[in-house]
Amino acid sequence: MRKNWIIKQPDIEIVSLLEKELGISKVLCQILAHRGAKTKEDIGRFLKADITDLYDPFSLTDMEKAVSRIRKAILDKENILIFSDYDVDGITSCAIMEMELKRLGAVVSHYIPHRVKEGYGLNANAVKLAHKQKIKLLIALDCGIRSIKEVDALNKFNIDTVIVDHHNPEPGKLPKAYAIVDPQREDCPYKFKHLAAVGLVYKLICALNGEIVERYLDLVALGTVADVVPLIDENRIIVKNGLKLINNPSNFGVKALIEASGLIGKEINPGRISFILAPRINASGRVDSAEVALDLLLSDNTEKAKELAGSLNVHNRSRQKIEEGVMDEALNLIEKNINFKEHQIIVLAKEDWHPGVSGIVASKIADRFFRPTIIISLKDGLGKGSGRSIPGFHLFNAVSDCSSYLAEFGGHSHAVGLVIEERNIADFTSGINKIAKENITVETLRPVLEIDAQLPLMFLNHDLIDNIKKLEPFGLGNPRPLFCSHDLTVKTIPALLGRDTIKFWVTDGERTFEAIGFGLKEMASYIKPPNKIDIAYHLTLDNWQNVNSLLLEIKDLRLSQ
Numbered sequence: 001m002r003k004n005w006i007i008k009q010p011d012i013e014i015v016s017l018l019e020k021e022l023g024i025s026k027v028l029c030q031i032l033a034h035r036g037a038k039t040k041e042d043i044g045r046f047l048k049a050d051i052t053d054l055y056d057p058f059s060l061t062d063m064e065k066a067v068s069r070i071r072k073a074i075l076d077k078e079n080i081l082i083f084s085d086y087d088v089d090g091i092t093s094c095a096i097m098e099m100e101l102k103r104l105g106a107v108v109s110h111y112i113p114h115r116v117k118e119g120y121g122l123n124a125n126a127v128k129l130a131h132k133q134k135i136k137l138l139i140a141l142d143c144g145i146r147s148i149k150e151v152d153a154l155n156k157f158n159i160d161t162v163i164v165d166h167h168n169p170e171p172g173k174l175p176k177a178y179a180i181v182d183p184q185r186e187d188c189p190y191k192f193k194h195l196a197a198v199g200l201v202y203k204l205i206c207a208l209n210g211e212i213v214e215r216y217l218d219l220v221a222l223g224t225v226a227d228v229v230p231l232i233d234e235n236r237i238i239v240k241n242g243l244k245l246i247n248n249p250s251n252f253g254v255k256a257l258i259e260a261s262g263l264i265g266k267e268i269n270p271g272r273i274s275f276i277l278a279p280r281i282n283a284s285g286r287v288d289s290a291e292v293a294l295d296l297l298l299s300d301n302t303e304k305a306k307e308l309a310g311s312l313n314v315h316n317r318s319r320q321k322i323e324e325g326v327m328d329e330a331l332n333l334i335e336k337n338i339n340f341k342e343h344q345i346i347v348l349a350k351e352d353w354h355p356g357v358s359g360i361v362a363s364k365i366a367d368r369f370f371r372p373t374i375i376i377s378l379k380d381g382l383g384k385g386s387g388r389s390i391p392g393f394h395l396f397n398a399v400s401d402c403s404s405y406l407a408e409f410g411g412h413s414h415a416v417g418l419v420i421e422e423r424n425i426a427d428f429t430s431g432i433n434k435i436a437k438e439n440i441t442v443e444t445l446r447p448v449l450e451i452d453a454q455l456p457l458m459f460l461n462h463d464l465i466d467n468i469k470k471l472e473p474f475g476l477g478n479p480r481p482l483f484c485s486h487d488l489t490v491k492t493i494p495a496l497l498g499r500d501t502i503k504f505w506v507t508d509g510e511r512t513f514e515a516i517g518f519g520l521k522e523m524a525s526y527i528k529p530p531n532k533i534d535i536a537y538h539l540t541l542d543n544w545q546n547v548n549s550l551l552l553e554i555k556d557l558r559l560s561q
Contacts, residue, residue, distance in 0.1 A: 003449045018032065049241065054203075061190070062180050066204060067207045070106075080101060081109055082094050082139050083112075086112050090112070090142040090197065094110055095298055112291060115355065120143065121147055124150070124153070137162065138160070139161075140164065142198075145169045147175055151177050163175065164204055181203075199229075199235065217241050218245035218251055219242075221238055230476045243473060255302075255305070256302070281312065283316040296312065322357050326358075334348070340369075345372045347376070348373075348376065349376035350378060351379065358375040358376070358386040372390055373388055376420065383422055383425060384417075385418045385420065391448065392444045393440055393444060394413045402435070405424040406418050460552075464539060482536060485508070488532065488560075489531075494524045500520070503517075515551070516542075516553055517553075520554060526559060
């Protein structure tokens with residue numbers, strides 16, 4: 001699918017001012033301006049990512065109430081139950097909360113629901129267990145903001161609830177909890193609205209201590225990256241500082257996971273967290289119980305940690321096989337049943353698809369066809385689904401507008417979860433596609449490449465590489481800088497590397513560079529000397545025989561006009 005290139009236009013006055021005040025390159029100033037920097041102070045805060053620049057946790061609504069209630073529970077030796085989600089964000093949230101409460105002398109236990117048997121969020125089983133175990137305080141992490149009935153039930157048993165969540169509440173409705181820490185509350189003035197749940201739990205821990213705490217930043221970074229929240233502002237500060245701990249791990253579980261993943265001696269960055277570490281932590285909750293992953297992060301024994309990390313590897317291989325099967329069946333259904341002229345949103349449902357992989361499959365299909373996608377697993381007339389969106393379409397709002405067809409739903413702009421009766425799926429599919437037709441344009445369904453700068457090849461050098469490195473860590477909201485160069489002459493016929501990677505040389509007549517295109521084999525037919533092409537690329541280093549040479553990592557290309 002041909003991509004729409006959008007070359008960002010800098011504010012020339014701001015770029016010139018920053019270049020003059022800071023004495024750094026115009027290209028770096030331009031990239032920083034695209035990331036929202038407008039002043040010297042903005043850039044200083046962005047580049048330093050100093051842990052002391054985190055905002056006051058007490059500016060979160062109800063933080064003071066939450067801290068006061070937890071301190072009372074610790075002092076009075078009340079039984080505390082942590083209830084958390086089964087994904088990486090929830091597991092890391094539970095781990096740091098449990099470790100900190102035990103450090104403070106609390107009487108604490110935890111409950112993570114089974115993804116398949118219980119589903120997401122607070123449930124009746126947890127309420128009954130809390131009552132049976134004489135719990136006085138339940139702390140709900142990465143869930144709870146929509147658990148109105150469950151919190152009412154806890155209140156009847158005289159169990160106070162503290163909710164720490166980052167999801168959207170029901171409009172005009174909040175559970176009657178003792179305290180609700182959620183920046184998505186309409187009455188919350190907190191400056192930064194995009195913390196993952198583990199980031200909010202970390203803020204709670206800092207508030208409990210009355211100072212910034214750094215000992216859990218490795219797990220906070222792990223959960224933050226895995227939850228795909230924007231790596232800007234506080235998230236950038238958390239992840240940049242947390243990566244230092246992950247790359248020199250003291251947590252037995254993190255160390256064992258890195259070793260089991262084959263990453264010993266390699267730099268752990270957001271990419272390796274997203275594609276190697278996080279899937280292993282998620283895998284236990286997808287195919288079995290998330291307790292294995294939580295036990296790993298709580299482990300204080302090297303041998304036990306290695307054993308648990310090995311179990312996660314086994315779960316991950318099982319998850320991959322299940323995912324491949326569901327993906328193949330989903331692609332067959334798309335070929336048979338989806339009319340892309342009529343279906344702006346892909347909704348697929350099938351009996352006995354494993355609900356633990358529905359989110360992954362939805363994400364992959366959304367990426368492949370560039371359409372919001374919802375994957376529903378059916379069993380005994382009931383469907384459990386996960387949806388993933390594309391830039392420019394707020395999937396949660398669309399699902400909310402179709403709530404009359406749903407038994408349950410939740411999520412945010414780019415990811416949703418839902419429960420639906422099988423008999424309602426056809427009407428839900430029609431309804432959400434009707435909404436999509438009113439809100440999705442042809443341009444929305446065309447992948448966009450946002451390009452930081454159009455550069456002549458003479459601008460590419462090792463200094464630019466060094467400047468780019470200052471912008472790490474990269475992720476949503478702070479992507480790797482993307483450049484483009486026009487009217488380049490192809491110097492060599494592309495060499496095929498592996499199954500679908502091409503490598504060739506380009507020149508503008510003055511300078512010549514090698515370029516590599518992963519997954520671009522189908523474009524090789526028109527990359528022939530002396531054709532003229534435009535390329536969009538990341539600038540990177542190729543370390544061949546211990547020589548660092550500049551390499552253009554192509555994201556897209558086209559014949560020059």
